Amino acid sequence: MRNLKLLIEYDGTHYCGWQIQPELPTVQGTVKRALEAILGEKVNLKGASRTDSGVHAYGQVANFTTDSGIHPLAIRQSLKDILPDDIVVKDVTVVPQGFGSRHDAKEKTYIYKIYNNTSETAIHRGRCWLVKRPLNLKRMQEAAKFLIGQKDFSSFQSAHSEADHSIREIHSVKVSREDVFIEIRVTGRSFLMHMVRIMAGTLVNVGKGKIAPEEIPAIIEAKDRKRAGVTAPSKGLYLVEVKY
DSSP states (O other): OEEEEEEEEEOOGGGGOOSSBBTTTOHHHHHHHHHHHSHHHHHHHHEEEOOOOOEEEEEEEEEEEEOOOHHHHHHHOOOOHSSTTEEEEEEEEEEETTTTTTTTTOOOEEEEEEEEEOOOTTTTTTTTTOOOOOOHHHHHHHGGGGGGEEOOOOGSTTOOOOOOOEEEEEEEEEEEEETEEEEEEEESOOOOTTHHHHHHHHHHHHHHHOOOOOHHHHHHHHHHGGSSOOOOOOOGGGEEEEOO
């Protein structure tokens, strides 16, 4: 019995998220079926992050155990032949039996991409949030500092969240701009449902002048979802990296 770890990149546009859902296309379900076809056995594939419908990943991590003796490189090549073009398994490695892609994660990094321009975009339409109103980058950067640290992020979680508690620790939040693209990069141990997307929506409101940077601590302290900004569209969110 071996425990294998996968490093997966995917365009989530045509999937209803990572996690398997009956009768719906998901990334987990697609990779699981491909592995079972290759290995000739049932596979319990576990992922580091349950990315939402439409969310993308550069570095999703998943693992599963198998009785098969097929070499990891051969598994990777077979996955390349079977999987659709919008899912790529970049690496397959043997890891210790006790390794779990979700519970052993020490840090996750997400980026949220914003296309800040008055005109529409054809090429990037499914991979970023189009915000036509000019955004004040400096004010967004000032506001981002207040999101760092261990806090109760109740104001930044979905009403449908099933988390046992809403205390999370954010290690860094960086906002940068290159031409018409604004990128929000968030790193932390773990995240609440829709947390990064709500952070992005709130920072966009700051950039628009609807929220002052110094209001962020009060929004956090309120523990009220209605006080924070909108939930940014899923298409702009990417899982970048998971560290162990």
